[in-house]
Amino acid sequence: MESNKIMVQTYSRSATIDDDKMKNHQKLLQEYCDSKGYEILKSHIDNRYSGINLNRPALQGMLEDMRLGKFKKLIVLNMDRLSRSLSDFEYLFKEFKKYNCEVEFVMENIDTANASGKLFTNVLELLNQYKYEVLKDGRK
Numbered sequence: 001m002e003s004n005k006i007m008v009q010t011y012s013r014s015a016t017i018d019d020d021k022m023k024n025h026q027k028l029l030q031e032y033c034d035s036k037g038y039e040i041l042k043s044h045i046d047n048r049y050s051g052i053n054l055n056r057p058a059l060q061g062m063l064e065d066m067r068l069g070k071f072k073k074l075i076v077l078n079m080d081r082l083s084r085s086l087s088d089f090e091y092l093f094k095e096f097k098k099y100n101c102e103v104e105f106v107m108e109n110i111d112t113a114n115a116s117g118k119l120f121t122n123v124l125e126l127l128n129q130y131k132y133e134v135l136k137d138g139r140k
Contacts, residue, residue: 005039008073011062013046013081022047025077032106033075041071051084054091066101078107086127093121 010033012025022045033040042065044058054060059082065071074096076082082105083089093112096103102113111117 005037006073007041007071008033008038008075009042009044009062009065009071010040010075011044011046011059011082012077013049013051013056013059015048015050017048025081028077028106029075038073038075040075051080051082053085054083054088063095066095066099069099072100073102073104073113075104075106077105079105079110086124086131089124093124097121 010026010029012022012029014022014025026043026045029043030040032038042062044062046056046058049056049059062074066074079089082103083092093103095101096112102111103117104111104113110120112121
């Protein structure tokens, strides 16, 4: 029997070790994926890692899987679970675009495959360009 489910990977992170919190995140991600008809191939979980930088083993593993073409859609519960840094978001979204990977943020209802998600990523790029110009102007 052939499955019509879309294959996805999920990512979650917590700065503290809170097993109940992470179990709840995983449950919410599973429920969301079930409601959308997605099948989770792999869940990447970083416990005890801050979102302030990208030096997280599960995040790096997820990026490697994406680069190897193991999945084309990433599901994340909240944007701040992926990153808390605008410049890191810029980097990540360039990577997602380069490898044709769509991203869905469950709580913010953002899907980079649709118009509002594309608008979000364009606004993100504009904010980073603005930040660059302000910094450049400050050096003159």
